[in-house]
Amino acid sequence: AQSVTQLDSQVPVFEEAPVELRCNYSSSVSVYLFWYVQYPNQGLQLLLKYLSGSTLVESINGFEAEFNKSQTSFHLRKPSVHISDTAEYFCAVKNPQGGSEKLVFGKGTKLTVNP
Amino acid sequence: GAGVSQSPSNKVTEKGKDVELRCDPISGHTALYWYRQSLGQGLEFLIYFQGNSAPDKSGLPSDRFSAERTGGSVSTLTIQRTQQEDSAVYLCASSLKLAVYEQYFGPGTRLTVT
Numbered sequence: 001a002q003s004v005t006q007l008d009s010q011v012p013v014f015e016e017a018p019v020e021l022r023c024n025y026s027s028s029v030s031v032y033l034f035w036y037v038q039y040p041n042q043g044l045q046l047l048l049k050y051l052s053g054s055t056l057v058e059s060i061n062g063f064e065a066e067f068n069k070s071q072t073s074f075h076l077r078k079p080s081v082h083i084s085d086t087a088e089y090f091c092a093v094k095n096p097q098g099g100s101e102k103l104v105f106g107k108g109t110k111l112t113v114n115p
Numbered sequence: 116g117a118g119v120s121q122s123p124s125n126k127v128t129e130k131g132k133d134v135e136l137r138c139d140p141i142s143g144h145t146a147l148y149w150y151r152q153s154l155g156q157g158l159e160f161l162i163y164f165q166g167n168s169a170p171d172k173s174g175l176p177s178d179r180f181s182a183e184r185t186g187g188s189v190s191t192l193t194i195q196r197t198q199q200e201d202s203a204v205y206l207c208a209s210s211l212k213l214a215v216y217e218q219y220f221g222p223g224t225r226l227t228v229t
Contacts, residue, residue: 036220043119043220102163104160
């Protein structure tokens with residue numbers, strides 16, 4: 001069975017600082033990986049995804065994540081955060097050959113960007 | 116276009132009562148998913164539908180939980196004899212098809228069992 005570990009439940013940073021939100025997964029097979037974001041009082045939105053190909057994927061608002069198969073990681077990074085990036089971020093995994101379409105989520109990381 | 120909608124947005128019910136939660140997926144989306152978001156457990160998969168059939172019900176916590184989908188569109192999640200541990204935000208998502216397509220999430224229904 002797959003599982004996702006987000007080691008940091010809360011990450012406070014100052015505006016314009018870099019940030020890394022960590023995500024590790026366990027799976028014995030190939031996986032699809034996702035980062036979802038939940039802004040305060042809003043629903044979940046897909047931030048970026050890795051399905052195949054280039055291991056570095058980017059979002060339109062400056063976030064990027066790198067799939068590292070040997071370390072079974074998919075950490076999310078941004079070189080300079082804004083106040084508006086304050087949100088909860090969820091890493092998720094799906095097994096494309098597992099016969100199920102369910103996403104397995106980590107417990108989330110609350111990013112708070114302070115002025 | 117219209118996104119995934121869920122109703123009610125909030126539901127407070129007494130322990131032991133039955134509740135029905137509704138999800139309207141994005142028009143044309145064939146796949147529909149239910150998840151539960153609670154403080155202690157994070158986001159948990161409950162069930163998904165392809166059309167009107169549910170290939171994976173493995174996430175339903177007990178036989179008090181059931182879901183159906185009719186006409187390949189609206190889905191209802193029913194919880195019978197609610198318990199306090201059922202209190203959570205119930206999220207619905209839909210996707211154009213299965214496999215690589217993005218899941219679009221609704222705003223959720225916050226269920227409080229008193």
